[in-house]
Amino acid sequence: MGLLPLSYRRPSYVERPRSGGSQTTVQDDGGSDKIGIPLEPVKSTDSRGIPESLGFDKIMEGGTCPPITIRDFMNYLVYVERSAENLQFHLWYRDFIQRFNQATTADIALASEWTQTMEDEVTARIQKEHAEKMRKASKGTTADMFRGTDFEKDAAVVSTTSVSDQDNPFLTPIQSSHELDDFSDHAGSNDVSYRSQANEAFASVGVKAPFTIQPFRKEIDRVIAAYIMDGSPRQLNLSDREQKVVLHALAFTTHPSAFRHVAHAVESTLRRSSHPNFIRWSICNGNPARVFFARALGVGTIMLSFAAALILTMSRAGRGYRALVAIGWVIGIATLIAAYKGMCVVLHGMHHRHVRPWELFVAEGDDASEEAHEKHSFDSFGSANSYEEEPWVIRYQKRNVIRKIFDREVWIQEPALRQIQDTIFVQSMLCAIVLAGILTVVFVLVPSGGFF
Template sequence: MGLLPLNYRRPSYVAGSPRTMSDDQISVGSGGSGGSGSANGSNPPKPTKLATVVAGIPDALGFDRIIDGGTCPPCTTRDFMNYLIYVERSAENLQFFMWYRDYVKRFNEAKTSDIALAPEWTQAMEDDAVTRIQREQADKIRKETKTPAIAIFNGTDFEKRREVPKAPGSDTNPFSSPPQTPNDRDGSSDYVSTGEQSYRAQANEAFAAAGVKAPFTIQPFRKEMDRVIATYITDGAPRQLNLSDREQKVVLHALAYTTHPSALREVNKLAESTLRRQAHPNFIRWSICNGNTARVIFARVLGGSLIVVSTAIALALTLSSLGRGYRAVAAIGWVLGIATLIAAWKGMCVVLHGMHHHHVRPWELFVSEEDADDLGKRSFDSFGSANSYEEEPWVVRYHKRNLIRKIFDREVWIQEPALRQIQDTIFLQSMLCALLIAGLLTAIFVASPKGNFF
């Protein structure tokens, strides 16, 4: 693969929430896939593809290509998941996104008669639910302004206890023992029945808090949907998605009506928007860095030191009685120092780049390949525990690792050609800038008159 254009810039860090970002804030480049599928009739919706491609990310490292498994380490789907768990701490978006894609596929392939019991949640129903929730919130505010004694509890746990009615018990529901749902019969779902009653109770509490009745369990995939609510939707869920109070109530209204994938359409759009507009460009920017923090800081210090030493040598030669030509020797140090400093400022170590290596990630240093595979499988479990790693053994061990060992940590080869192409381009940019600046400095010192001090 050749180099990218010399005016290439790596993706900018995205710190704002996609909720508040306009399309103008997303630099659209080539290689994006646009269009979004919509459900017609009883057919479930296809996962949408937002037409946003951030500048600085080549087609080979696009979001869809990573998700579809078309990239090599260190830019695979597993690497993306690890980044979201250990760096950005927002893996629930990708876990929900991948579960939803699989759920749409399974729902569409189900050939059982009870699929008709799960009608589509239309946009008109969505708008009606939003209007109803807004009206209820407005009425609530008016009542609270008339009763200041109650209003003092707004936003506290007392308010939540007062508003949330007791969840209806499943024993009073004559349909609490439904026939097997399609996912149970086909065996295509990774849903586990352990704790089924607990998930049902949590889902019922969520429905009650949203002001809707608990649905009949006769609908297909209802048990799995209860687990989705308990894992991603309810307050305090182990993988709670970043939903506003209104968005949470709307999706619970939808799920109380149907288990059709369209009920989660808006939630999936939000998760996908966050992944595409924030997590993905930040992941590529992070992957470009081939060294850990200690190595990058070391490279910056080394580059700055070379520049200072070379400048001191040039000053000494200028103040001496030696010929002007000797002063050009300092250009070697300037080129090396400036190139090292610029590359390190972009997160790259030129020594590691020369071998196309990158440091092994801290969470991979102290585990065997089998254990790493097991951890990877668990991170892709749609209904696993909370995405917390603070108790993992590597955290303490890496913290105790001395600075020298961190600087010279274990290295592995970068397999992804597109990532090597980006790093080659950044290295060339650093060298060209170094040559230009070093040439100007050399010309200034060579043109200066002799000092003849010694």
């Protein structure tokens, strides 16, 4: 596989939306081939720096090799970005659409489609109620200000109003389960609890509890308890309005269209933020300690080369000897530029990468915890995506810096990722040669000092 264009730039870091992707415009690129499933594909608006072979869909389809697989993507979201709930919900929703379309039971007719018109009407009503609440609160606050009396009561009014209108931030993950109808014994024993939590969520937005005879209702209750309601272990990053709209929809139907806006927002965040950031992060072949060491080595080599050039210039040595210093400059500058982009040139020479901290101790024999973690990460209705209590965290913190710098290495299997790294290495070398050439010419042209 050849190099990418020398003008290649790795993906830029993309900030995550603050609330549920509502700040992201969703493109509709065509209808679905499934009747009654109005989920149009969301396309990335900016794929610069990401080859087609490393695209989001390619990863989801299992068409990539380590370290760019869906498992690696999930680990990145759990341990680095801490937003695994988006991918977990996305995988569950894709699977749910497929299972809903394949369902042949008579009760499927009870789950009618949640149309865009219904969603618009509910959204307008929620916005109107919100505006009315704000207007009343504003009037009450103004009147209290003119009275100039009980400020504590004023504060209480303002506090109550702000809390009710506050956006509810994010939390967690999900998995693509192909047997979600066959819940575990533990989950089955909690059906009443999930039902109670879902009813509590419906009551919080002023809607009646839905019919329990609708298909997939128990599963939808678990989704609400895991991803939608306040305080859920894997709460999605939904705004207050988005949360209310989807709860109104789920109170009406269990049809996949009830998740229309939420699914678009989650997929948009994955495609336009998490995926580019994952590719950018994966390009780095060394851990932070190794990259810092590479930067220090690059700076040190450049400084030593400058010192050698100054000594040779001030001495009686021939000018030709000064040109030899260019070798040190090329090595130092190339190392520094590559390290700035997260790459260690030594690891790159072997097309190796450091094993990630959460993988490191599995390689040393602790594979039971890795199996448990993977099962949890790809479990649609697991607990919160917290890893602070995992055994590797303390063990890695106790690892000394020298061991971190020379941690275990593995070969990079994904050819497209090696191609990106090769391109970055060539860019670093070309920049180093140009800069080293300029410095060499300057020092060679300077007259000899002849001091010693």
